[in-house]
Amino acid sequence: MAALWAGLLGTPSAPAQAGAVTVTDDSGRQVALAQPAGRIVSLAPHLTELLFAAGAGARVVGVDQHSDYPPAARHITHLGSALQLDLERLLALQPDLVVIWQSGGGAAMIDKLQSLGLSVYRSDPRSLGDIATSLERLGRLAGTEAQAARAAQAFRQALHELRRQHAGKPRLRVFYQIWHRPLMTVNGEHLISAVMDLCGGDNIFADLPTLAPQVSTEAVLVADPQVIIASGRAVERPEWLQAWLKWEALAAVKQESLYVIHPDIIQRHTPRILQGAEQMCGYLDQVRRKLDSRGAGMPKR
The missing domain is CATH 3.40.50.1980 (Nitrogenase molybdenum iron protein domain)
Structure with a gap:
């Protein structure tokens, strides 16, 4: 690569x-x-x-x-x-x-x-x-x-190589957070959702009609994602990602599965999106290893 x-x-x-x-x-x-x-x-x-x-x-x-x-x-x-x-x-x-x-x-x-x-x-x-x-x-x-x-x-x-490497892995529920005020994500038509799928992730808001919809905190809690990935505006971990820690019952919080990907390599429609995909796939693999070590079952494709 x-x-x-x-x-x-x-x-x-x-x-x-x-x-x-x-x-x-x-x-x-x-x-x-x-x-x-x-x-x-x-x-x-x-x-x-x-x-x-x-x-x-x-x-x-x-x-x-x-x-x-x-x-x-x-x-x-x-x-x-x-x-x-x-x-x-x-x-x-x-x-x-x-x-x-x-x-x-x-x-x-x-x-x-x-x-x-x-x-x-x-x-x-x-x-x-x-x-x-x-x-x-x-x-x-x-x-x-x-x-x-x-x-x-x-x-x-x-x-093709990334698809081969990650085909058939257990599926995980993923929430991708673009911003916090308002709380924004992507739907199933967005390119970022395609990256999730490549890595074996299911976008919890795939069915929403808007490409980059606003959602509520309550909707995220109900969907209970196993992974939360944020972008923000820079390399640093955005402070608003840490705000999810107060929801201790959330699966992603219990599994310490809050991650960051720089927006330039995941939100731009360029060859560099494969760098973002490698990073996302690596994060999802980390979560799978955590769940395996705890004996938690996960659905496969």
């Missing part, structure tokens, strides 16, 4: 070759360019990462304010966010292509960008496999198909 992280970003590919390109984005719309994009604006951190991984980093001329990885992205012109975008500065960059996260509050901005005659690629990955597909599509749009194909294949191989 270490070779995957080192190789996915790689070095910029050769200049894009002339020729019309067409791809279908995650909304089902076709994005057609007269030739591969030489000037790209990215309005989401995961898209900036994907573009670099696909060999198109040298073509990125503008990014949103949260794009900070790889380190080279910090030195690219920042344009604000999809909700508060410096349109004048964006237009001055004369992009051939703008890539944006559809579920990240970008719907109104997409309409605005298109009304200005800009080509827009909508990203909205919902499965782990969608990450590899996104690499391939972005590589085609940027004319860096060879590196994008290598990155996509490396991702698929690493994902």
Whole structure:
């Protein structure tokens, strides 16, 4: 797996070759360019990462304010966010292509960008496999198909290996906490839920209709998760994760199964999500060992 992280970003590919390109984005719309994009604006951190991984980093001329990885992205012109975008500065960059996260509050901005005659690629990955597909599509749009194909294949191989390692393990009830005020989680359609499933975890709020719903403390207590995983905003353990300790009857508290994963490697739709998956799977394996040592039974697939 270490070779995957080192190789996915790689070095910029050769200049894009002339020729019309067409791809279908995650909304089902076709994005057609007269030739591969030489000037790209990215309005989401995961898209900036994907573009670099696909060999198109040298073509990125503008990014949103949260794009900070790889380190080279910090030195690219920042344009604000999809909700508060410096349109004048964006237009001055004369992009051939703008890539944006559809579920990240970008719907109104997409309409605005298109009304200005800009080509827009909508990203909205919902499965782990969608990450590899996104690499391939972005590589085609940027004319860096060879590196994008290598990155996509490396991702698929690493994902397959993780699935093989964790197939058939006893299932655990998992609560993933995005934030505390309000208390927020993810539903079964979210990519993080797919990571849980990969590791043998069942999302206790999978059936909720909203992608990132608000929930109550009472609902968490009723579902009685065996594992609680929090993200927060940094590497440090968020203080609000410790707040669950007062609920001593909660299975996750009794088993001392409160964990943290840095949001950048679990909440961004990029190849680095497999690092987050490795971490989550490791946590769930720790809980299984605790339960085995206590003679507690667990359901299997």
